[in-house]
Amino acid sequence: MIPINYYIALSAILFTIGALGVLVRRNPLIIFMSIELMLNAANLAIVAFTRVYQILEGQIFVFFVMTVAAAEVAVGLALIVAIFRTKHSINIDEMNNLKG
Amino acid sequence: MTFFYLAPWIVFFPVIGLLVNIIFGGRFSEKVIGMAASLASGLAFVVSVLLAYSLTQHPEAVRWTIGEWIHIGTLQLDWTFRVDTLSTTMMLVVSGVGTLIHIYAIGYMREDVRFKNDLKRFRRFFVFLNLFIAAMMILVGGDSYLMLFVGWEGVGLCSFLLIGFWYEMDTLGRPSWANSNAAKKAMIANRIGDFGFLIASFLMFWAFHSLQFDQVFQQAPAIAASNPGLITAITLFLLLGVTGKSAQIPLFVWLPDAMAGPTPVSALIHAATMVTAGVYLVTRSAALYVTVPAAQFIVAMVGALTALFAATIAVGQYDIKKVLAYSTISQLGFMVAGVGMGAFAAGMFHLITHAFFKGLLFLSAGSVILGMERGHHHLAHHSPLSPHPRPLSQGERGEGAREDAGHREEAFDPGDMRNMGGLRKTMPVTFWVYLTGALALAGVFPFAGFWSKDEILANAFSGGFSAVYWLLTIAAFFTAFYMGRQIWMVFFGKPRHEAAAKAEESPKVITIPLMVLAALSVVGGALNLPGVETLTKWLEHTVEFIEPGEFVMSVALTSTALALIAIFISWLLYGREPLKAGEADPLKKMFGPIFTGMERKWFVDEGYKALFIDRYVDITRFTADVIDWKFWHDWFHEKVIAGAYNWLSNVMLNRYADQRGIDAFFNGLGEWTKNAAAGLRRFQNGFVRSYALFVLIGVVAILGYLLLK
Numbered sequence: 001m002i003p004i005n006y007y008i009a010l011s012a013i014l015f016t017i018g019a020l021g022v023l024v025r026r027n028p029l030i031i032f033m034s035i036e037l038m039l040n041a042a043n044l045a046i047v048a049f050t051r052v053y054q055i056l057e058g059q060i061f062v063f064f065v066m067t068v069a070a071a072e073v074a075v076g077l078a079l080i081v082a083i084f085r086t087k088h089s090i091n092i093d094e095m096n097n098l099k100g
Numbered sequence: 101m102t103f104f105y106l107a108p109w110i111v112f113f114p115v116i117g118l119l120v121n122i123i124f125g126g127r128f129s130e131k132v133i134g135m136a137a138s139l140a141s142g143l144a145f146v147v148s149v150l151l152a153y154s155l156t157q158h159p160e161a162v163r164w165t166i167g168e169w170i171h172i173g174t175l176q177l178d179w180t181f182r183v184d185t186l187s188t189t190m191m192l193v194v195s196g197v198g199t200l201i202h203i204y205a206i207g208y209m210r211e212d213v214r215f216k217n218d219l220k221r222f223r224r225f226f227v228f229l230n231l232f233i234a235a236m237m238i239l240v241g242g243d244s245y246l247m248l249f250v251g252w253e254g255v256g257l258c259s260f261l262l263i264g265f266w267y268e269m270d271t272l273g274r275p276s277w278a279n280s281n282a283a284k285k286a287m288i289a290n291r292i293g294d295f296g297f298l299i300a301s302f303l304m305f306w307a308f309h310s311l312q313f314d315q316v317f318q319q320a321p322a323i324a325a326s327n328p329g330l331i332t333a334i335t336l337f338l339l340l341g342v343t344g345k346s347a348q349i350p351l352f353v354w355l356p357d358a359m360a361g362p363t364p365v366s367a368l369i370h371a372a373t374m375v376t377a378g379v380y381l382v383t384r385s386a387a388l389y390v391t392v393p394a395a396q397f398i399v400a401m402v403g404a405l406t407a408l409f410a411a412t413i414a415v416g417q418y419d420i421k422k423v424l425a426y427s428t429i430s431q432l433g434f435m436v437a438g439v440g441m442g443a444f445a446a447g448m449f450h451l452i453t454h455a456f457f458k459g460l461l462f463l464s465a466g467s468v469i470l471g472m473e474r475g476h477h478h479l480a481h482h483s484p485l486s487p488h489p490r491p492l493s494q495g496e497r498g499e500g501a502r503e504d505a506g507h508r509e510e511a512f513d514p515g516d517m518r519n520m521g522g523l524r525k526t527m528p529v530t531f532w533v534y535l536t537g538a539l540a541l542a543g544v545f546p547f548a549g550f551w552s553k554d555e556i557l558a559n560a561f562s563g564g565f566s567a568v569y570w571l572l573t574i575a576a577f578f579t580a581f582y583m584g585r586q587i588w589m590v591f592f593g594k595p596r597h598e599a600a601a602k603a604e605e606s607p608k609v610i611t612i613p614l615m616v617l618a619a620l621s622v623v624g625g626a627l628n629l630p631g632v633e634t635l636t637k638w639l640e641h642t643v644e645f646i647e648p649g650e651f652v653m654s655v656a657l658t659s660t661a662l663a664l665i666a667i668f669i670s671w672l673l674y675g676r677e678p679l680k681a682g683e684a685d686p687l688k689k690m691f692g693p694i695f696t697g698m699e700r701k702w703f704v705d706e707g708y709k710a711l712f713i714d715r716y717v718d719i720t721r722f723t724a725d726v727i728d729w730k731f732w733h734d735w736f737h738e739k740v741i742a743g744a745y746n747w748l749s750n751v752m753l754n755r756y757a758d759q760r761g762i763d764a765f766f767n768g769l770g771e772w773t774k775n776a777a778a779g780l781r782r783f784q785n786g787f788v789r790s791y792a793l794f795v796l797i798g799v800v801a802i803l804g805y806l807l808l809k
Contacts, residue, residue: 022792096786 007048014041026092028080032073039069102154106147107164107181110191110237113143118230125223134206137226141202141233145195152188159185159641161314163243170246174309180243182313186642189448189635190240190380193455197372198233200613204463205229205364207609211470212362215477216266216273225265225362232258236373240380245301245311248381252297252345255374260287262365263358271360272511282357289354293344300337303330317387324391335388335395338381339402346378346432348406353705355429359421363466366421371428371462372455379432379451382439383643390442390645397565399440404560404571407433409702411578415585415687416698419515420465423586426701427541428458430575434556437568443559445628445636445646450556452635453548453624457540460617464534465515467606467614468590471527472514475602512599517589519597521678526603529611531591533618538587540621542580542663548624550660555628557659558652573659580663584670593678 014037021034043062050058084090117140125133154162161184170177205225213222235258239251264283270276301311307323307330308316324331342348347355358370369375382389382399389396407430414426431454438447513519524531540547543554553576560569595601605611628635630651640646673686688695697703783794 019796023789023796026789092788095788099784099786 004048004052007044011041011045011048014038014044028076028090028092031092032076036069036073039065102158102162103147103150104154104158104162104164104183106150107162107183107241108166109147110144110151110181110195110241111234113140113147114230114234114237116140118227118234121223121227121230125227128223130210130219130222131206133223133226134202134209137230138199138202138206140230141195141199144233144237145192145199148188148191148195151183152192155183155185155188155641161642175305175311177244177246177311179247181241182243183241184642185638185640186380186383186448187240189452189639190376191237193376193452194236194240194373195233197455197459197617198229198236198368200616201364201368201372201459201463202226202229204367204466204610204613205362207607208364208463208466208470209362211473215473216269221265225262228258228261228265229364229368232262232369232374236377239377243313245304245313245316248384249294249297249301252341252377253294255369255377256287256290256294256345259290259358259369259374260284262369263361265361265365271515272513274511279360282354282360286354286358289351290344293341293351296337296340296344300334300341303334303337307331307334313384320387320391328392331388332392332395335385335392336398338385338388339395339399342378342381342399342436343402344378345381346375346436347429348378348402348433348436349409352406352410352429353708356422356425356701359419359425363421363462363469366425367459367462367466370425372459375428375432376435376451376455379435379439379447382436383444383448386439386442386444386643386645389440396440396442400437400560400565400568401440403433403436403438403440404568404575405433406430407437407575408571408578409433411575411582412698413701414582415578416685416695416700417582418517418685418699419513420468420517420520420586420590421462421515423517423582424458424461424465427461427579427582430579431458431541433575434553434572437572438556438559441556441559441563441565441568442645442647443556443563444643445633445639445648446552446555446559448639449628449635450549450552452627453540453552453621456617456624457537457547457549457621460533460537460614460621461541463610463614463617464530464537467530467610468520468523468527468534468603469514470606470610471523471530471603472520472597472599474604475526475599476512476514478602478604479598512597514599517586518679518681520590520600521593521596522591523595523600523603524591526601527605529605530614533611533614534591535587536618536621538583540624542583542667543576543659544580544663544667545656545660546622546625548621550656551625551628551630554651554656554659555630558650558655561652561655562650573662576659577662577666580666581670584667585674588670588674589679592675596679596681 018034018037018039018041021037022031025031025034043065046058046062046065050056080090083095087094117137120136120140121128121133125136128136161182163180163182165178165180167179169179209222209225213219213225232255235251235254237251239248239255242248242251260283263286264280266273267280267283268275268277270278304316305311307327308319310316320331340351343351355370355375359366361370389399410426410429410433414423414430417423417426431450435447435450435454438444438450536547540549543550557569557572557576560566560572595603626634633648636646636648677686679685685695685699688699700706783790
């Protein structure tokens with residue numbers, strides 16, 4: 001059986017990749033994919049721990065997280081479409097109308 | 101059988117009478133009101149007679165306590181009535197003469213309220229009269245100086261209320277404040293006297309630790325031996341009280357003005373009873389006075405000087421009641437001189453006979469005035485009792501007061517002797533009783549005044565008070581003269597005014613009390629005839645220091661001769677050739693300036709005004725303008741308080757505390773917030789990724805803290 005540390009490490013690596021992707025990329029679609037990556041890194045960590053502690057609630061939470069991620073992507077993509085319709089661009093750095 | 105338990109009823113009966121009139125008087129007719137009041141006073145007289153009868157069985161003083169009053173430490177004062185021969189004598193005089201005057205007042209006030217056109221005041225008058233009787237009974241029946249003082253103030257209040265009875269008019273019924281000013285004058289002059297009484301009471305309490313008569317008198321000889329100055333001070337302060345209440349020099353000025361009250365008041369309060377309270381006080385305090393001969397001498401001199409001084413003024417008066425008022429002051433001077441010399445029985449004797457004949461004279465004068473008013477109304481309206489047009493409404497009063505001086509000549513004065521003359525024919529009953537009273541006052545044998553006045557003169561003569569004797573003898577001469585002058589002017593000659601010609605005699609309710617008093621004025625001397633000395637023996641039980649007076653034939657002959665000479669001179673001047681209307685007084689032709697002095701009361705009122713009233717006004721002006729306005733208002737309030745407050749508020753609170761403290765703090769807070777916001781604004785750059793970076797940094801920081809702590 002694969003030790004838990006491996007799962008944790010993989011989860012951390014995935015999360016880091018996702019976080020960096022959010023920070024450095026300007027394409028909102030890529031940013032969304034990075035967010036999904038972080039969510040899945042968290043899912044992986046939860047599943048790994050539920051296996052260690054032999055409890056099922058964590059696995060149920062993972063389903064919730066996947067559902068929320070799907071909903072989030074639906075809302076997010078709708079937003080991107082709406083933004084594109086008004087600005088004819090989806091460059092994230094041009095969406096700074098609320099700056100102080 | 102004794103009736104001492106009835107003692108409190110001498111006060112209760114008049115109080116019940118006045119309560120009945122206050123509560124039910126509105127529904128009573130005038131007759132019933134007057135009867136109720138007279139009955140109350142009459143019952144008090146019956147009680148006094150019963151008390152006097154009891155004293156014949158048991159002559160020692162009886163004290164009858166009806167309630168606790170002040171119990172503080174050793175000071176034990178109760179509502180105690182003291183029934184002894186002295187107080188009972190006063191009770192008899194007060195209630196006896198008082199009852200006659202109550203009856204007379206039923207008739208007098210019936211007409212007075214109609215002439216003055218205010219019927220409702222009839223009841224008020226009798227309430228006041230009964231209140232006076234009650235207060236006077238407390239005064240004479242009290243067993244301590246404090247209870248005496250309660251009555252003393254009570255009668256002073258009644259005097260004030262009754263002098264100002266027609267408070268919104270002058271004596272002739274014109275709108276004016278003259279009557280209320282007279283009432284105030286009486287009140288104020290009496291306040292000065294009361295101040296003396298109070299100081300004397302305080303000193304007494306200090307010296308004797310008591311105000312109860314027996315306790316004070318018991319210790320008097322011992323204290324007088326160790327500290328005669330203290331007793332002298334007490335007696336002289338008491339004398340100040342006496343000069344106020346009994347109208348002696350220097351406080352006599354209120355009594356002539358007090359004639360503004362209705363005539364029964366003048367008779368009851370300002371001739372027969374209240375003004376004799378001072379004489380009673382000195383007699384009651386005999387034990388104190390006999391220990392200090394110097395004070396006795398001063399009392400006697402004050403009395404003698406007053407007697408002469410007032411008698412000279414009486415000569416120059418034209419108002420029938422003013423003559424009697426100054427005569428009263430003069431006779432009170434006789435009494436005060438008498439008791440001052442230690443002749444307590446003589447003083448009390450004169451007090452009693454004076455109550456008879458001066459009450460009689462005043463009441464007869466009232467009858468004369470009413471007769472003149474009837475005559476005047478007969479002329480004016482052909483119906484004697486049709487009222488004056490009502491002189492007063494609120495708005496007019498001030499107006500009238502201002503016009504008062506200007507219109508004085510126009511009003512008819514029913515009391516002015518220059519308007520009278522020949523009343524002997526139109527008012528025969530009044531004439532005869534008046535003549536009786538005048539002869540008694542003049543001291544003609546065998547009327548009451550002869551015996552009592554002579555006893556005082558004899559005491560002065562044989563007691564070594566030669567100055568007092570001569571002053572009083574000259575005063576007696578003037579007394580006979582001014583009474584002769586009055587009789588000739590009022591009742592003889594021809595009427596000097598149509599009103600006098602039409603004057604009408606008074607009804608029986610007025611004349612019957614007059615006849616009773618006239619009879620008493622004739623036989624009153626029998627109370628203390630030389631050799632028999634009934635009154636002296638009666639008073640001996642209470643006042644230990646009484647010596648039976650001796651009858652000095654030379655004194656009696658001198659005074660009678662002087663009286664007859666004075667009456668003869670008055671006949672020469674006023675009787676032989678009666679005064680004609682508008683003619684000047686014959687004395688004025690002879691002694692112009694001196695008579696003017698007498699007529700103008702020796703300018704005492706003007707002198708008092710210049711000396712005291714104007715100075716008092718100056719002081720009040722000074723305190724008002726300088727102390728109050730310039731010092732307190734302008735300097736202290738404006739400069740000190742307002743200035744300090746302005747400095748505090750403008751400089752300290754506004755400039756420093758508010759502007760530099762509070763404002764600075766909150767403005768600084770605002771500035772800082774603005775600056776902080778400007779600083780933080782830079783983070784709000786709109787770049788989603790930079791926000792995400794901050795979130796990441798935050799998460800890393802929190803996790804780092806949690807992991808590494």
